[in-house]
Amino acid sequence: MEIGLYHYLTLSVILFAIGMTGVLIRRSVLSMLLSIEILFNSINLAALAFNRFLYPATVTGHVFVIFIITIAAAEAAVALAIVMIVYKNFRSLEVEGLTSLKR
Amino acid sequence: MAHALMFYLFAALAIAASLAVILHRNIFKSATFLAGMLFCLAALFVLLDAEFIAVVQVLIYIGAITILIVFAIMLTTKINDEHKEQFNSQKFLAPILALGLLGLILTIVVKIQWTTAEISPVPSDILGLIGTALLSDFIFPFDVVSILLLVALIGATYIAKQEDRKPLVTEVDETGEHGDGKVKHALHAEEVEH
Amino acid sequence: MDVILGLLYVVILFSLVAVQVLILVFMERKVSAWIQSRIGPNRVGPWGLLQTTADIIKLITKENIRNIQSDKVIFFLAPILAFVAPFAGFVTIPVAENLGIQDLNMGAVYVFALGSSMVFSVIWAGYGSNNRYALIGAMRSAAQMISYEIPLVTSVLGVFLIAGTLSMREIVALQESGTWYVIYQPLGFILFLVAATAEANRAPFDLPEAESELVAGFHTEYSGMKFAFFFLAEYTEMLVACSLMTVLFLGGWLIPFVDNSQIPWWIHIFVFIFKVYSMIFLMMWFRWTFPRLRVDHLMQFGWKVLLPFALVNLVVTGAVALWLKS
Amino acid sequence: MRFLIDVFKGLWSLFVGLGVTFKYMFRKKTTVQYPEIKKPLADRFIGYVKMMYETEGEFAGHTKCVACMACVVVCPVSCIQVTHDKHPDPTKKRIANDFILDYTKCEFCNLCVEACNFDAIIMGHDYELSFYDRADMDMILVKDKKYNDDLYAASRRQTGSEYRPIIAPREREIVDVINKREHEERLKKQAEKSPAQQSE
Numbered sequence: 113m114e115i116g117l118y119h120y121l122t123l124s125v126i127l128f129a130i131g132m133t134g135v136l137i138r139r140s141v142l143s144m145l146l147s148i149e150i151l152f153n154s155i156n157l158a159a160l161a162f163n164r165f166l167y168p169a170t171v172t173g174h175v176f177v178i179f180i181i182t183i184a185a186a187e188a189a190v191a192l193a194i195v196m197i198v199y200k201n202f203r204s205l206e207v208e209g210l211t212s213l214k215r
Numbered sequence: 216m217a218h219a220l221m222f223y224l225f226a227a228l229a230i231a232a233s234l235a236v237i238l239h240r241n242i243f244k245s246a247t248f249l250a251g252m253l254f255c256l257a258a259l260f261v262l263l264d265a266e267f268i269a270v271v272q273v274l275i276y277i278g279a280i281t282i283l284i285v286f287a288i289m290l291t292t293k294i295n296d297e298h299k300e301q302f303n304s305q306k307f308l309a310p311i312l313a314l315g316l317l318g319l320i321l322t323i324v325v326k327i328q329w330t331t332a333e334i335s336p337v338p339s340d341i342l343g344l345i346g347t348a349l350l351s352d353f354i355f356p357f358d359v360v361s362i363l364l365l366v367a368l369i370g371a372t373y374i375a376k377q378e379d380r381k382p383l384v385t386e387v388d389e390t391g392e393h394g395d396g397k398v399k400h401a402l403h404a405e406e407v408e409h
Numbered sequence: 410m411d412v413i414l415g416l417l418y419v420v421i422l423f424s425l426v427a428v429q430v431l432i433l434v435f436m437e438r439k440v441s442a443w444i445q446s447r448i449g450p451n452r453v454g455p456w457g458l459l460q461t462t463a464d465i466i467k468l469i470t471k472e473n474i475r476n477i478q479s480d481k482v483i484f485f486l487a488p489i490l491a492f493v494a495p496f497a498g499f500v501t502i503p504v505a506e507n508l509g510i511q512d513l514n515m516g517a518v519y520v521f522a523l524g525s526s527m528v529f530s531v532i533w534a535g536y537g538s539n540n541r542y543a544l545i546g547a548m549r550s551a552a553q554m555i556s557y558e559i560p561l562v563t564s565v566l567g568v569f570l571i572a573g574t575l576s577m578r579e580i581v582a583l584q585e586s587g588t589w590y591v592i593y594q595p596l597g598f599i600l601f602l603v604a605a606t607a608e609a610n611r612a613p614f615d616l617p618e619a620e621s622e623l624v625a626g627f628h629t630e631y632s633g634m635k636f637a638f639f640f641l642a643e644y645t646e647m648l649v650a651c652s653l654m655t656v657l658f659l660g661g662w663l664i665p666f667v668d669n670s671q672i673p674w675w676i677h678i679f680v681f682i683f684k685v686y687s688m689i690f691l692m693m694w695f696r697w698t699f700p701r702l703r704v705d706h707l708m709q710f711g712w713k714v715l716l717p718f719a720l721v722n723l724v725v726t727g728a729v730a731l732w733l734k735s
Numbered sequence: 736m737r738f739l740i741d742v743f744k745g746l747w748s749l750f751v752g753l754g755v756t757f758k759y760m761f762r763k764k765t766t767v768q769y770p771e772i773k774k775p776l777a778d779r780f781i782g783y784v785k786m787m788y789e790t791e792g793e794f795a796g797h798t799k800c801v802a803c804m805a806c807v808v809v810c811p812v813s814c815i816q817v818t819h820d821k822h823p824d825p826t827k828k829r830i831a832n833d834f835i836l837d838y839t840k841c842e843f844c845n846l847c848v849e850a851c852n853f854d855a856i857i858m859g860h861d862y863e864l865s866f867y868d869r870a871d872m873d874m875i876l877v878k879d880k881k882y883n884d885d886l887y888a889a890s891r892r893q894t895g896s897e898y899r900p901i902i903a904p905r906e907r908e909i910v911d912v913i914n915k916r917e918h919e920e921r922l923k924k925q926a927e928k929s930p931a932q933q934s935e
Contacts, residue, residue: 115222120263121324123226127233129317134237136309137302142242142288146249149280150233153256156268164263166329168337171344175353177268178345181275182360186367188280192287193371199291208303243536247483250529267515270522278525282555285532289548342515342575444756448766599746698756699749714742 120161127154141198141205145191152184221262229255240301242288250281264337267345422499430644434461436686437693444697468640471633476539479630484537488631488638491530494523495646502652503578505662505677516577517569520653521562524608527646528554531617531627534639538630546626549704550610550617556708557607557614560715564600567593567726568657581661585669591658596722598658600715605650606692607711609643613699616707651688659684776862781843784836785859786876794824798877799855800831806847806856814840815847826925831855834877838864854914 127150134147156177163173199205232252239245253276260269338344349357435450435458442449450457475484501516513519528551535547568590572580584590591598607614618626628639655661661684662677663669669677702710767774776782787799802819814837822830848858856876866872 115219115262117329118324119222119226120259122321123229123259125317125320125324126230128320129313130230130233130237132316133310133313134233136312137306138237139301139303140242142284142291143237143245143301145284146236146242146245149249149276149284150236150252153253153276156272157256157259160260160263160265160268164265164337168264171341171348174265174268174341174345175348177265178271178349179353179356179360181271182364185275185280186364188283189371190367190374192283193375195287195291196375197377205291244483247529247533250526254526266513267518270515270518274518274522274525278522278528278558279555282528282532282551286548286551289544442766443760446759446762446765448764448768694753694756698752718742 117161117165120165121158124154124158124161127157139206139208141195141207141210144207145188145195148187149184152180156180218262222259225255225258225262228252229259243285246281246285246288249284250277253277253281264341267342423496426496426499426645426648427641429648430641431461431465433644433647433689434464434640436689437696440690440693441697444694465637468637469634473633473635476630479539480537482537483533484630485635487530487533487537488628488635488642489530490533491527491642492638492645494527494530495642495649498523498649499652501577502649502656503581503661504681505674507674512576512578515575517565517575517580517653517657520649521558524561524646524649525555525558527642530642534627534631538627540630542624543627543629546617546624546629550627553610553614553617553707553711554608556711557604557715560600560711560719561604561608563716563719563723564597564604565657566719566723567597570723570726570730577656577661581656581663584660584663586665589658589660589665594658594722594726596718597726598654600719600722601654601658602688602691604711604715605654606695607707609646609650609692611643611647611692612696613701614707615696615701616704619701647689647692648685651685651692654688655681655684659688780862781845781858782862783859783864784841784847784876785857786834787855787857797823798831798834799853800834800877801827801853801855802829802831803852805850805852809846809850811844811846812840812842814838826921831877833875836874836876838872838874839869 131147131150131154134150135144138144138147159173159176159180161173163171167173195205198210202209229252232248232255235248236245236252239248253272257269257272257277260266260272438460439449441447450460453459453463475481498520500511501513501519503512531547531550531554535544535550538544568580569575571590571593572583574580574583580590610617616626618628628636631639662681664672664676664680789797789799800817801822802817804817807813807815807817816833816835816837818832819829820832822828824830843858845858848856
């Protein structure tokens with residue numbers, strides 16, 4: 113069977129579901145960050161699949177993916193700075209404990 | 216044929232790796248599996264004729280973002296603390312929810328008749344097209360993203376560099392002393408000397 | 410059929426690279442000896458030529474020792490990735506006009522991407538050995554490599570801007586008639602040379618494996634075959650970096666001021682190899698001249714000197730290119 | 736501006752450094768090809784303990800060691816074993832039968848040589864002290880009172896060129912003078928004693 117848009121979209125959706133589960137079930141902030149990266153990538157895959165199979169002559173999907181990667185980099189930098197400061201203040205990275213902005 | 220084989224291989228690897236990311240107890244290995252998953256996706260991007268994006272994925276995602284996360288892991292968590300409970304109380308509910316969402320989106324995806332009748336060949340100079348698109352149609356988002364990156368850079372530096380703020384921990388650590396004075400030096404050893 | 414051909418390419422490339430590394434190690438020892446007024450290896454074989462072969466045989470036949478608490482899989486994978494990543498970079502490098510495995514559309518970026526995934530092998534080595542010295546060395550090395558990647562890539566952007574393509578073969582073809590890009594981009598060339606030296610963990614930027622400070626950095630726990638792979642990886646990386654330099658700045662296989670279409674292809678190969686080896690000689694010369702940097706100076710140098718100069722170089726190149734175009 | 740000047744100065748200094756090492760590349764090599772060519776040692780070099788033998792007189796070839804055990808007593812690591820026998824020279828009491836030195840223990844401290852009252856041992860100039868077998872490191876300096884060439888060669892790799900090593904020449908002179916004086920005194924004593932004995 114020819115691999116088409118459906119296959120890529122299905123894979124993308126499965127990855128999205130896995131990423132979402134990861135965000136919901138993990139306790140550590142860092143694990144949640146890893147899961148968020150999975151979410152980003154499932155979106156990237158979907159964008160590129162749409163671009164390839166629906167409008168191959170344009171590059172809108174590619175441009176979107178580049179933006180997403182850029183924003184993921186910025187997000188990672190800020191999130192890691194926050195993780196550092198949280199760890200410094202709370203000595204733990206478990207989400208349940210982080211209920212106040214200040215302790 | 217080869218295309219289908221490659222697709223199934225890398226799709227299976229990607230799914231397995233992402234499952235390992237969310238289920239593995241050792242967070243360092245989680246990050247390693249994330250790099251593996253990103254690599255599989257890069258391979259899939261090549262199958263989708265997006266070589267440039269695949270290369271950028273390896274260069275930035277694996278080479279920079281994952282490494283950054285690994286750094287954060289090394290600097291904060293106890294990696295080998297595998298006996299600790301890793302999952303919260305939603306660990307049974309969340310997969311059901313995710314499966315529901317999966318079913319929902321999959322139904323939508325399958326129901327829609329995408330107009331993919333003919334697959335026309337991709338343009339050869341995709342790199343030039345991306346460049347042109349970034350600096351013509353998408354010039355505004357491009358600028359916004361640049362500014363966002365700059366702001367994120369400054370913000371991250373600002374947040375991470377607040378060393379004069381007193382650590383708020385007062386719990387007693389193993390030596391019997393208060394954690395107060397000892398917390399600072401680990402992360403900011405290099406800044407102290409300036 | 411394609412698969413068999415590809416495997417054949419890999420085997421040929423591997424043997425070529427392995428032989429190159431043997432020669433390079435011998436050359437390094439000789440250069441270091443000359444700079445220090447010594448003779449260097451001269452016992453095994455004629456003029457000591459078989460010295461490195463003997464060393465490699467010794468490494469291969471050595472017992473494989475593994476720390477019992479180390480992480481088996483990661484410990485095993487790290488040296489392999491360390492070697493495979495730079496090795497795969499050879500795929501795009503054109504040695505002569507029609508010689509080279511595959512000319513990718515974005516060849517140069519591909520090589521940089523592989524270089525950046527090398528960081529992972531270093532971190533794996535540090536984590537997998539379950540040794541504090543190794544971990545400290547690995548973190549230092551990773552920090553150094555991701556810091557120097559930025560000036561490394563930024564410094565060549567000027568070349569891409571002038572050439573208007575990322576394909577290695579086209580970049581070389583554009584340098585016909587003796588207009589090497591090193592003439593247009595002297596600053597870029599120097600920055601690239603420095604950053605590539607740091608990227609390959611060579612002295613004076615060899616902090617990650619500083620012998621006198623960190624035992625051997627991230628490969629403290631490695632011995633025998635696995636250590637040989639790290640060794641191989643370092644020299645392969647050097648080869649790739651110098652080949653890149655040759656292609657991007659020094660006109661690849663071209664001889665200046667000569668009609669290159671008249672010259673047979675095997676001379677082109679020799680010209681390419683000569684250029685690569687002169688760059689490698691330069692790197693070795695650096696190693697035995699400059700003292701090692703201190704760790705904070707290393708970071709300062711990367712971020713406060715190399716990066717601003719690379720950015721200035723890029724902006725000036727862009728402005729001049731725009732001005733010439735209009 | 737100052738930053739720029741610093742950077743260019745730094746760059747220039749790097750070039751100067753490269754020039755220096757480039758010059759060194761063509762200098763005369765200082766390597767000495769060791770096993771073939773050996774550098775002369777300093778006179779005071781402390782190597783390998785050597786036994787001295789009588790070179791002249793009636794008992795030439797016999798060891799000078801009279802088994803007084805001074806070296807055994809003084810040795811900080813107890814690496815010397817000496818067995819003794821009756822000396823063939825009637826003026827001396829004993830002679831070393833076996834003199835065995837354990838090089839796995841010896842630390843080349845020179846104390847035994849200083850303790851020796853008869854100038855019988857000396858620190859030599861041999862420094863190639865590697866062996867294939869641990870048993871070889873128990874070195875037999877004397878066997879059956881006499882210098883035995885075969886035994887000596889077998890007990891170690893013979894590398895020194897001269898059998899009688901040179902210590903610091905000035906000291907050697909003093910030692911020689913002292914030896915000579917003692918020898919003369921002994922002869923004199925003997926001469927004094929013998930007529931007395933004869934007369935008795």
